[in-house]
Amino acid sequence: AENESPWGTPCTQLLVYVSMPGCDGFPNLDSKESYKLIVSKGSMLLSAEAIWGALRGLETFSQLVGRDENGTYYINETEIVDFPRFPHRGLLLDTSRHYLPLRAILETLDVMAYNKFNVFHWHIVDDPSFPYESSTFPELSKKGAFNAMTHVYTASDVRAVIKYARLRGIRVIPEFDTPGHTLSWGPGAPGLLTPCYVAQKPSGTYGPINPILNSTYEFVTSLFQEVSSVFPDFFLHLGGDEVDFTCWTSNPKIRAFMKEMGFGEDYRKLESLYIQRLLEIVSSLGKGYIVWQEVFDNDVEVRPDTIIHVWKENLMQYKEEMANVTRAGYHALLSAPWYLNRISYGQDWMEAYKVEPLDFRGSPEQKALVIGGEACMWGEYVDVTNLTPRLW
Amino acid sequence: RRRWGRRPLAARAEPELSELQVVIEAPDPGCDSYPHLGSNEAYHLTVTEPVAILKAYEIWGALRGLETFSQLVHEDDYGSFLVNESEINDFPRFAHRGILLDTSRHYLPLKSILTNLDAMAFNKFNVLHWHIVDDQSFPYQSIYFPELSDKGAYSCNLIYTPADVRLVIEYARLRGIRVIPEFDTPGHTQSWGKGQKDLLTPCYNGGQPSGSFGPVNPILNTTYDFMTKFFKEISSVFPDVYIHLGGDEVDFSCWKSNPEVKAFMKKQGFGSDYAKLESYYIQKILDIVSFYNKGQIIWQEVFDHKAQQVSPDTVVQVWKANNYAHELSSVTGAGFPAVLAAPWYLDYISYGQDWKKYYSVEPLDFPGSEEQKKLLIGGEACLWGEFVDATNLTPRLWPRASAVGERLWSSRNVTNLQDAYRRLTNHRCRMLRRGIAAEPVFVGYCAHEAR
Numbered sequence: 011a012e013n014e015s016p017w018g019t020p021c022t023q024l025l026v027y028v029s030m031p032g033c034d035g036f037p038n039l040d041s042k043e044s045y046k047l048i049v050s051k052g053s054m055l056l057s058a059e060a061i062w063g064a065l066r067g068l069e070t071f072s073q074l075v076g077r078d079e080n081g082t083y084y085i086n087e088t089e090i091v092d093f094p095r096f097p098h099r100g101l102l103l104d105t106s107r108h109y110l111p112l113r114a115i116l117e118t119l120d121v122m123a124y125n126k127f128n129v130f131h132w133h134i135v136d137d138p139s140f141p142y143e144s145s146t147f148p149e150l151s152k153k154g155a156f157n158a159m160t161h162v163y164t165a166s167d168v169r170a171v172i173k174y175a176r177l178r179g180i181r182v183i184p185e186f187d188t189p190g191h192t193l194s195w196g197p198g199a200p201g202l203l204t205p206c207y208v209a210q211k212p213s214g215t216y217g218p219i220n221p222i223l224n225s226t227y228e229f230v231t232s233l234f235q236e237v238s239s240v241f242p243d244f245f246l247h248l249g250g251d252e253v254d255f256t257c258w259t260s261n262p263k264i265r266a267f268m269k270e271m272g273f274g275e276d277y278r279k280l281e282s283l284y285i286q287r288l289l290e291i292v293s294s295l296g297k298g299y300i301v302w303q304e305v306f307d308n309d310v311e312v313r314p315d316t317i318i319h320v321w322k323e324n325l326m327q328y329k330e331e332m333a334n335v336t337r338a339g340y341h342a343l344l345s346a347p348w349y350l351n352r353i354s355y356g357q358d359w360m361e362a363y364k365v366e367p368l369d370f371r372g373s374p375e376q377k378a379l380v381i382g383g384e385a386c387m388w389g390e391y392v393d394v395t396n397l398t399p400r401l402w
Numbered sequence: 403r404r405r406w407g408r409r410p411l412a413a414r415a416e417p418e419l420s421e422l423q424v425v426i427e428a429p430d431p432g433c434d435s436y437p438h439l440g441s442n443e444a445y446h447l448t449v450t451e452p453v454a455i456l457k458a459y460e461i462w463g464a465l466r467g468l469e470t471f472s473q474l475v476h477e478d479d480y481g482s483f484l485v486n487e488s489e490i491n492d493f494p495r496f497a498h499r500g501i502l503l504d505t506s507r508h509y510l511p512l513k514s515i516l517t518n519l520d521a522m523a524f525n526k527f528n529v530l531h532w533h534i535v536d537d538q539s540f541p542y543q544s545i546y547f548p549e550l551s552d553k554g555a556y557s558c559n560l561i562y563t564p565a566d567v568r569l570v571i572e573y574a575r576l577r578g579i580r581v582i583p584e585f586d587t588p589g590h591t592q593s594w595g596k597g598q599k600d601l602l603t604p605c606y607n608g609g610q611p612s613g614s615f616g617p618v619n620p621i622l623n624t625t626y627d628f629m630t631k632f633f634k635e636i637s638s639v640f641p642d643v644y645i646h647l648g649g650d651e652v653d654f655s656c657w658k659s660n661p662e663v664k665a666f667m668k669k670q671g672f673g674s675d676y677a678k679l680e681s682y683y684i685q686k687i688l689d690i691v692s693f694y695n696k697g698q699i700i701w702q703e704v705f706d707h708k709a710q711q712v713s714p715d716t717v718v719q720v721w722k723a724n725n726y727a728h729e730l731s732s733v734t735g736a737g738f739p740a741v742l743a744a745p746w747y748l749d750y751i752s753y754g755q756d757w758k759k760y761y762s763v764e765p766l767d768f769p770g771s772e773e774q775k776k777l778l779i780g781g782e783a784c785l786w787g788e789f790v791d792a793t794n795l796t797p798r799l800w801p802r803a804s805a806v807g808e809r810l811w812s813s814r815n816v817t818n819l820q821d822a823y824r825r826l827t828n829h830r831c832r833m834l835r836r837g838i839a840a841e842p843v844f845v846g847y848c849a850h851e852a853r
Contacts, residue, residue, distance in 0.1 A: 107845045355751050391753075391844065395796075396839075
């Protein structure tokens with residue numbers, strides 16, 4: 011009965027106050043996600059500088075609401091001042107090893123919002139399949155997707171993801187990983203990949219993108235022109251990891267080029283040549299870039315605002331890499347201890363939780379260059395049947 | 403039946419299969435009975451135009467044959483269903499091919515269990531080893547002792563009523579699957595103590611009861627009165643001949659701390675060998691259950707701790723991974739039938755294609771005579787529930803358990819991993835089509851995935 015209610019006056023509304031306009035824009039690395047939440051007798055107020063902070067505060071508010079044995083919803087008086095420690099809090103999904111239907115991606119974005127993640131790193135294509143429908147190069151998915159009718163992301167699918175993410179304060183950073191991890195690009199772009207040779211004859215197999223042809227750079231320019239306009243975020247992830255040199259070494263034209271350039275037998279120099287040109291192309295398109303650590307490890311010249319993505323995990327060596335990357339003045343993103351696809355028995359969440367991203371040798375200025383990290387869910391053994399329980 | 407693959411009669415060139423005749427040869431085909439360890443699961447399948455024939459001695463073989471037949475049918479690029487002319491003579495290598503589900507560490511809703519029974523049938527598994535209660539919760543609603551689940555279940559709606567249990571048993575039966583319940587004692591019984599006062603041993607600390615409890619108290623008559631009544635119920639609720647009585651991982655520290663137990667040990671002349679007390683208890687439970695004409699399965703500790711008068715047809719389940727081949731030799735060498743679980747603890751997940759290691763197990767790879775090897779009646783893939791509930795059960799169990807299923811059904815020489823990979827990926831896609839959310843084996847795709 012109302013008179014016997016143990017609860018005080020019912021609260022009926024949460025006032026949300028946002029000081030800066032910006033509801034129609036996209037979140038970015040500098041977005042302010044701080045908020046203040048005050049719940050007291052008779053009033054509940056959520057205030058934030060930007061809409062992105064209001065989103066985080068609404069999530070917190072929703073988590074504060076409890077329910078008692080009688081089914082009454084209640085909330086404790088509380089005062090919260092909150093803001094993220096790191097501005098880049100990301101999740102990587104791999105839609106090449108296995109196609110993920112749109113609903114799986116959208117569901118993941120929902121759960122990311124519940125956990126205050128703000129970057130969706132979409133590793134959209136790779137060796138096994140090319141599901142991205144390109145308007146400039148429709149053959150890429152036509153020939154490279156697992157099934158060009160059913161296992162692709164149309165332009166409208168991609169727009170839907172970006173929109174759904176934006177409404178949750180989540181940035182979408184696509185990764186078109188080159189020059190390695192590109193086998194699926196070959197069927198739809200003849201001449202793009204390096205033909206491998208066996209005993210002086212083409213073997214029929216292909217390797218990384220061919221770095222010595224002009225056509226390569228024309229293709230790359232056109233593709234990234236499209237990608238830059240489709241994806242609104244300032245940053246693109248350009249990959250650059252795990253380039254296998256065996257195919258390049260086997261190809262006589264490449265060997266000739268190496269000789270001509272005076273690179274000797276150091277194929278890292280050839281890789282650098284490609285990456286450098288790629289970075290210039292992407293810069294000129296007005297985008298910033300994130301690259302996997304090999305680009306830094308192999309001494310490629312990159313722009314000062316490049317973000318280096320640290321992923322190699324061999325006995326804690328990532329801490330050394332974090333130190334090296336930040337000492338060289340670059341921003342760093344940490345994923346190495348957070349490869350969630352590497353499952354093991356038991357409560358492995360504890361290992362992930364114990365990681366202290368700034369636990370490496372370096373000055374405060376260096377530590378300030380760490381912008382955050384990403385949990386990675388590589389797709390070799392993951393698709394819609396097991397994605398959600400494996401990730402959360 | 404698809405219509406748009408057909409052409410007018412006169413123009414038809416391809417042979418068509420119009421009927422599958424199923425013939426059960428035994429005078430009593432078994433349709434109204436329950437499957438058991440000795441059921442005949444052999445079948446003979448002949449696919450020719452226009453009528454295919456599936457012959458089996460008992461209905462259980464027909465079920466296996468129907469599953470095989472369903473797997474022979476494939477679709478071409480135009481959507482026509484095709485089947486190759488074939489002649490198959492098939493029977494299982496091992497008679498006991500089980501899956502263990504744990505509904506105590508996490509409650510599993512009925513739907514989850516039934517879906518799993520479907521998947522089991524697709525993989526020719528024929529035993530559901532239902533580890534229904536344990537330390538953490540007691541979801542089994544007992545008719546004689548309703549307090550057990552009233553006080554011991556996680557919550558009042560996370561229980562299995564008698565109707566739920568009957569549904570599981572019947573759903574399983576229709577798929578030729580036996581349901582063997584496990585009521586594990588004397589250890590693994592914390593949840594029993596909530597609803598049954600004085601069943602568990604009170605632990606002592608510094609001469610005083612500490613407030614915590616240990617295994618079932620083996621020294622009280624009330625314990626055996628309770629067990630007699632409880633197993634009377636279980637024996638009538640579960641129609642299978644066998645009941646699993648547990649007997650694993652009994653922690654002796656609580657017994658050791660209790661002065662009355664210590665006094666009992668002295669009286670019985672057990673010295674300080676608590677394994678003898680454990681055997682004393684187990685023996686009495688085995689006798690109670692025998693009295694109800696049930697067969698017993700027990701975990702290997704009961705055998706290891708030398709319970710003296712364990713009847714020779716008690717089945718010993720070998721689960722400890724360390725040197726399990728040696729244990730199989732000992733168990734079968736002593737004349738007991740054995741069921742192998744040790745290398746197939748599917749709850750122990752790891753990164754990569756671990757199905758290969760389950761597939762590569764050769765159950766008869768242990769030192770022993772021909773007679774001994776005959777005593778290995780089969781095996782079980784176990785999915786313990788510490789980290790498993792309805793949100794992740796199906797993808798975690800399937801298709802990894804399929805590797806175990808083939809190992810237990812097929813001939814010893816079916817071991818080629820590349821061939822198995824090809825068929826397993828195909829089979830996984832088939833399970834997906836049939837509504838089983840089996841996880842991927844490796845990189846790739848299924849033609850019929852939902853969007």
